[in-house]
Amino acid sequence: MLFTNWLEDKSKIILFDGAMGTQLMNRDLEPGKIPDLLNIENPEVVKKVLASYYDAGSDMVQTCTFSSNVVSLNRHNISNLYQKINVEAINNIKAILPSEENLIVGDIGPSGEFRPPVGNASGDMWKAGFQKQAKILAPGIDLWHIETISDLQEMSAAIQGIKEVSEKPIIASMTYRKTKTRGFFTIMGDSVETCVTKLEEEKVDVIGTNCTLGSDQMIELIKELVNLTDIPISAKPNAGQPRLSGGNTLYDQPVEDYVNDIGQMIDLGVKIVGGCCGTTPTHIRKIRTLIDSR
Amino acid sequence: MDTEEIYREMANSIVSLDQEKAVHLANQALDESMDLLQVIEKGFGEGIRKVGDLWDEGEFFLPELMSGAQIMEKAVDIITPGLQSSGSERQSSGKVLLATIEGDIHSIGKTIVATMLKANGFQVVDLGTDVKAEKIVDEAIKGDIDIIGVSTLLTTTMVNQKKVIDLLNQKNIRNKFKVIFGGAPVTQGWVDECGADGYAENAVESVKLVKELIQ
Structure with a gap:
């Protein structure tokens, strides 16, 4: 399988995609509306963003399904649409897939529900919600990206839910923040080391991290990660921190700085690179140039 | 003992x-x-x-x-x-109204702030999520509120935070309330642009901020 070959090829750096949500916002996504709904309501705009990343040089791009697990859709009172959204999300990405040399990644985002004492979620509830989504996406995708997860227990629930219905490779990306004195932790208190140990135990194919941190801070995190595991690592940082001006969300970090930081992460041993909030096809195109020039 | x-x-x-x-x-x-x-x-x-x-x-x-x-x-x-x-009462540190703004259903950050404020002696009126600016202002007037806290997680709905300030200005009652913002995308720049009174990075900071503003 192509993805496994890429992982085994020591010289290959895999280029993932950039942001979906912030790209759709720039195309007048209604405030508060979940981007995933556009798979049904405005598939052309979703296809445009997906295609823009393949065009920019992404080896693989993920489906517009970040919030389309059943628990998350339920919070928006549209869980009845979970089949339709996920089916159309596959149709949309397949319609613009440029070649067999490009892969489709099934995107699985957080449920938005926390376990006690913070909220009322349970492992079974999470697992069932992810599994329903995974069943629909499974036939149409090449691999999984579970991302932006801040609770290791939720990550485990997602991995187990997926593994029961699919044998395709999994990238498991946690999101960390930097504490004042103790390094990187998830907001639920999982350290990088705890996460790596658990994810190795769960036998994921790639250990990843995305969102929350800008590219400069993510370099520090990657330094920790590479020392903790031999499993390939994926990094999708934000394009710095957002700033709102005149109703528009702006990411001020120069693209060159971002790409330079990604270059440092590759030097540290990161296998898969891409971007999260605020990144654009321009970021991806410049990372493509960087990778190809190495 | x-x-x-x-x-x-x-x-x-x-x-x-x-x-x-x-x-x-x-x-x-x-x-x-x-x-x-x-x-x-x-x-x-x-x-x-x-x-x-x-x-x-x-x-x-x-x-x-x-x-x-x-x-x-x-x-x-x-x-x-x-x-x-015993006839004595825990002195309320002040009355705070909290709401996640119109368009945004994220409640967790706001709930944590509410819990921490209550634990620190504030009376908290929590209007929930996806609340229109008009309702926030009406309830603040009705509830004799000291501080209005407006939360958002999404950068797309962040613009609606400003509506609360605009509305208070329109009604000429901006000086009756302190208005604070919360949520991951909020920065000092946004607070300044909107003319709000402050923001906090997290629930612990929000308690400090509210204490400062209420003095």
Whole structure:
């Protein structure tokens, strides 16, 4: 399988995609509306963003399904649409897939529900919600990206839910923040080391991290990660921190700085690179140039 | 055990997230007719402040922060009837209205802020999520609110935070309320642009901010 070959090829750096949500916002996504709904309501705009990343040089791009697990859709009172959204999300990405040399990644985002004492979620509830989504996406995708997860227990629930219905490779990306004195932790208190140990135990194919941190801070995190595991690592940082001006969300970090930081992460041993909030096809195109020039 | 020692035990019960012990000590305070205001201020209140510090230092995370605040609330609930019957009341630190703005259904950050504010002696009116600016302003007027807190997680709905300030200005009542913003994308720049009174990075900071503004 192509993805496994890429992982085994020591010289290959895999280029993932950039942001979906912030790209759709720039195309007048209604405030508060979940981007995933556009798979049904405005598939052309979703296809445009997906295609823009393949065009920019992404080896693989993920489906517009970040919030389309059943628990998350339920919070928006549209869980009845979970089949339709996920089916159309596959149709949309397949319609613009440029070649067999490009892969489709099934995107699985957080449920938005926390376990006690913070909220009322349970492992079974999470697992069932992810599994329903995974069943629909499974036939149409090449691999999984579970991302932006801040609770290791939720990550485990997602991995187990997926593994029961699919044998395709999994990238498991946690999101960390930097504490004042103790390094990187998830907001639920999982350290990088705890996460790596658990994810190795769960036998994921790639250990990843995305969102929350800008590219400069993510370099520090990657330094920790590479020392903790031999499993390939994926990094999708934000394009710095957002700033709102005149109703528009702006990411001020120069693209060159971002790409330079990604270059440092590759030097540290990161296998898969891409971007999260605020990144654009321009970021991806410049990372493509960087990778190809190495 | 002398009184100071009991206060320390009370604080410790919150910091060690020991609900059973906190409940026991709250009942003991009632049985022994202790000065209940001091029990809250020097005992349990000291504990929740320490929980906040530990969060700030990165020793505690969301589960510990929420547990600590919930145990604090339980202890205060036990003591409150005793306070009322003795004719004294825990002095409210102020009235805060919280809401997640129109278009945004994210509640967790706001709920944590509400829990921490209550644990620190503020009266909190929580309007929930996806709340229109008009409703926030109406309820603030009705509820004789000191501080309006508007939350958002999404950069797409962040623009709606400003509507609250605009509306207060239109009604010429901007000076009657302090308005604070919360949520991951909020920055000082956004606060300045909107003319809000402040923002906090997290629930612990929000307690400090509200205390400062209410003085």
